[in-house]
Amino acid sequence: MSHRDYYNVLGVPRNASADEIKKAYRQLALRWHPDRNPDNEEAAQRFKDITAAYHTLNDPEKRARYDRLGPLYTADGRPPRPEELNEVVGSFLGGLFRRKSDSKGEDLRYTVRVSLEEVSIGAEKELTIPRKIRCRTCGGDGANPNGGRETCKICNGTGRSTGPRVFRSECYHCDGKGFKVLKTCEPCSGEGRYTHDDVLKVKIPPGVATGQKLRVKGKGDAPAGSGVEGDLFVIVNVADHPLFRRRGDDILVEIPMTFPELALGADVTVPTLEGTTAIRVPAATIPGKMFRLGGRGLPKAGGRGDLHLQVVLDVPEQLTEEQRLALARWAQNLAPSDHKRRHAFDQALKERQT
Numbered sequence: 001m002s003h004r005d006y007y008n009v010l011g012v013p014r015n016a017s018a019d020e021i022k023k024a025y026r027q028l029a030l031r032w033h034p035d036r037n038p039d040n041e042e043a044a045q046r047f048k049d050i051t052a053a054y055h056t057l058n059d060p061e062k063r064a065r066y067d068r069l070g071p072l073y074t075a076d077g078r079p080p081r082p083e084e085l086n087e088v089v090g091s092f093l094g095g096l097f098r099r100k101s102d103s104k105g106e107d108l109r110y111t112v113r114v115s116l117e118e119v120s121i122g123a124e125k126e127l128t129i130p131r132k133i134r135c136r137t138c139g140g141d142g143a144n145p146n147g148g149r150e151t152c153k154i155c156n157g158t159g160r161s162t163g164p165r166v167f168r169s170e171c172y173h174c175d176g177k178g179f180k181v182l183k184t185c186e187p188c189s190g191e192g193r194y195t196h197d198d199v200l201k202v203k204i205p206p207g208v209a210t211g212q213k214l215r216v217k218g219k220g221d222a223p224a225g226s227g228v229e230g231d232l233f234v235i236v237n238v239a240d241h242p243l244f245r246r247r248g249d250d251i252l253v254e255i256p257m258t259f260p261e262l263a264l265g266a267d268v269t270v271p272t273l274e275g276t277t278a279i280r281v282p283a284a285t286i287p288g289k290m291f292r293l294g295g296r297g298l299p300k301a302g303g304r305g306d307l308h309l310q311v312v313l314d315v316p317e318q319l320t321e322e323q324r325l326a327l328a329r330w331a332q333n334l335a336p337s338d339h340k341r342r343h344a345f346d347q348a349l350k351e352r353q354t
């Protein structure tokens with residue numbers, strides 16, 4: 001069973017005479033015959049459609065039945081099976097809402113690397129995206145602008161087949177384009193689009209995170225034929241930072257300090273997302289202590305996260321003889337009250353051993 005409109009397939013009006021039908025068939029059969037189009041699947045299918053249309057419309061009895069039944073017509077006269085009925089209804093509805101030639105181009109994906117500083121204030125990135133754009137020479141129809149196209153005579157350029165409502169679909173002879181290509185467009189080789197390194201400015205909003213997708217509408221591939229461009233999805237990848245670690249909207253920084261600095265207290269220059277600032281680390285600060293700079297983290301709804309500075313002890317890996325002696329001398333003179341936690345620990349150990 002064919003859903004093709006046989007009149008449309010042969011390109012003849014619904015009141016065509018038997019002679020007109022014969023003539024149309026001969027011309028089309030000659031053009032699409034498999035012997036003339038070896039290894040061409042499309043030609044083979046067309047030849048089948050043309051032959052089926054001709055065998056029906058050339059027989060007055062079959063033609064009368066076809067005119068009456070439309071898409072439910074079967075060549076052997078049997079009633080249509082339920083699944084065939086469903087298929088007809090389905091293709092009818094599909095044809096109403098969708099035209100084959102109105103497609104959407106491919107969506108594209110592109111990963112962009114951003115720094116934490118860029119996450120902090122947002123950024124505008126210039127990206128070079130190789131994408132298929134609509135051919136500027138032919139406007140996308142693939143025909144050479146110098147006499148390369150001819151209005152389709154069957155549908156008079158509408159791209160739609162005529163006939164009963166249930167059959168109204170794209171014109172069989174021009175695939176719904178409304179014209180025929182006589183000479184292909186050179187820059188796009190008739191495809192209507194070509195690959196081009198498109199330079200795009202893409203806004204990265206503040207606060208983005210790795211894996212986030214930013215959609216740039218209409219900057220994917222142009223479709224082959226008519227239709228709309230696909231979309232570009234820019235996928236964010238936030239680069240690791242030598243100083244900052246991210247915890248959601250908060251930023252964590254480790255501040256390596258020496259033992260004398262922690263014992264005596266020190267003014268320390270620390271990094272922020274915007275640059276640097278100075279903090280006072282008081283005397284007798286223990287390693288692991290956190291200092292919080294409120295509102296100096298990453299943007300979030302209604303404000304910003306915090307910047308956490310964590311003090312860590314940087315123990316020297318090597319000492320000079322002089323330094324070693326100085327430390328040993330200092331350790332000899334330690335009183336229990338100098339290291340209260342260590343003293344309490346030693347006491348507890350002693351109790352377990354007695």
Ligand SMILES: [Zn+2]
Nearest residue numbers: 135138185188
């Ligand atoms: Zn072109």
Ligand SMILES: [Zn+2]
Nearest residue numbers: 152155171174
């Ligand atoms: Zn047409």
